[in-house]
Amino acid sequence: MNLFEAILLGILQGFTEFLPISSTGHLTVAGKLMNLISYEAPEQWTSFIAVIQLGTLVSILIYFRKDLWNISKDFLKENLKEKKSFSSQSYNSRTGWFIIIGTIPVVVIGLLFKDIIEGSLTKNLYVISASLIGLALVLAVAEKTARFRKEMKDITILDSLVIGFAQAFALIPGSSRSGTTITGGLFAGLNRESAARFSFLLSVPAILASGLLQLYEALKFIDSSIALNLIVATIFSGISGYLAIDFLLKFLRKNTTFVFIYYRIVLGIGIIILISSGIIQK
Numbered sequence: 001m002n003l004f005e006a007i008l009l010g011i012l013q014g015f016t017e018f019l020p021i022s023s024t025g026h027l028t029v030a031g032k033l034m035n036l037i038s039y040e041a042p043e044q045w046t047s048f049i050a051v052i053q054l055g056t057l058v059s060i061l062i063y064f065r066k067d068l069w070n071i072s073k074d075f076l077k078e079n080l081k082e083k084k085s086f087s088s089q090s091y092n093s094r095t096g097w098f099i100i101i102g103t104i105p106v107v108v109i110g111l112l113f114k115d116i117i118e119g120s121l122t123k124n125l126y127v128i129s130a131s132l133i134g135l136a137l138v139l140a141v142a143e144k145t146a147r148f149r150k151e152m153k154d155i156t157i158l159d160s161l162v163i164g165f166a167q168a169f170a171l172i173p174g175s176s177r178s179g180t181t182i183t184g185g186l187f188a189g190l191n192r193e194s195a196a197r198f199s200f201l202l203s204v205p206a207i208l209a210s211g212l213l214q215l216y217e218a219l220k221f222i223d224s225s226i227a228l229n230l231i232v233a234t235i236f237s238g239i240s241g242y243l244a245i246d247f248l249l250k251f252l253r254k255n256t257t258f259v260f261i262y263y264r265i266v267l268g269i270g271i272i273i274l275i276s277s278g279i280i281q282k
Contacts, residue, residue, distance in 0.1 A: 001036055001048075001229050010052055010233035014240025017056040018200065019248055020139070020179030020260045021267070025128045028173070029271060032125075032280040050214035051230050055237030057207050060200055063245045067201065071096045091153055095201070098155055102164030103205045109168040110210075125271050125282045131174030132268035136261045139179065142186035143256055150190045152197060159188040160202075163195075167202060177203055178248075179264075182257065192252035200245060 012030055016023040027049060031037040037045045061068065075096030078084045086097065150159070166184025170177035178199050185195025274280045 006229035006233040010236030014237040018244040022176040024173040052233045055234040056241035059241035098160035102160040105164040128174035129268040129271040136264035146186040148191040
C-alpha cells in the first residue's frame with residue numbers, strides 16, 4: 001500500500017461510515033480492486049481497517065461534543081446525585097437512557113453471533129451486495145410509510161429499542177450502521193434529520209466498543225512498515241467522517257434518502273457484475 005492508496009481508503013472510510021451506503025462494502029471492494037487484501041494474511045487488512053475506524057470515532061465525538069457532554073453531565077447528575085424518576089428527568093438525561101437501551105440489542109446479538117459475524121461468510125461480496133440491495137428496499141418502504149412527525153424530544157423507550165434492534169442488523173456487512181438505524185428511526189415515526197441525529201449518537205458506544213476491541217486484536221498484525229499509512233489514513237478518515245456527518249444532517253432537512261437507496265441498488269448490482277466478470281473475487 002502506498003501513501004495515495006492510504007489517503008483514498010481513509011477518505012472512503014470516513015464518508016461511507018456515516019452515509020447510509022456501507023463502509024464495509026466500499027472498503028472491501030476497493031481493497032480487492034487495488035489488490036490490497038492478501039488471501040494468505042487477511043488479518044493485515046482487517047487490522048488496517050480497525051485502526052482507521054478510530055478516525056471516524058474521533059470525528060463523531062468532536063461533532064457531537066456539546067451534545068455528548070450535556071447528555072453525560074445531566075445523566076450522571078439526575079441519576080446518581082439527584083436520583084430523579086425517569087419521567088421527571090430532563091431531555092438530556094432521558095436521551096442518555098435511550099442510548100443505553102438502544103445499545104443493548106447490538107451488544108447481545110454481537111456476542112451471541114460473534115463467530116458467525118467474524119467468519120468468512122460475512123466477508124463474502126455476494127452477501128455484501130445482497131445486503132446493500134436488501135436494506136435499500138427496506139429503507140424505501142420506510143420512506144413511503146413513515147409519518148415524519150417525531151423529533152428527538154419525542155423519542156420513547158420503544159423507539160430506542162426499535163432503532164437499537166435495527167442497529168443490530170448492521171452486523172451484517174453491507175447493511176450500513178447509519179442505514180439500518182435511520183431506517184429504524186423512520187419506522188418509529190421520526191423525521192429524517194432526527195432519525196440521523198439519534199443514529200449518530202447511538203453509534204458512539206457501539207463504534208467505541210467494537211473499535212477498541214478490534215484494535216486490541218489487530219495490534220499483533222501491525223508493524224512499523226505500515227505505520228505512516230495508518231496515521232495518514234486515520235487522519236483523512238476523521239476529516240471526511242466529520243464532513244459526512246455535517247452533510248447528511250443538512251441534506252436530510254430538505255431531502256429524502258432515495259438518492260442513497262438508488263446508489264445502494266446500483267452498487268449492489270455492480271458488485272455482482274464485477275464478480276461475474278472475474279474482475280474481483282467474491
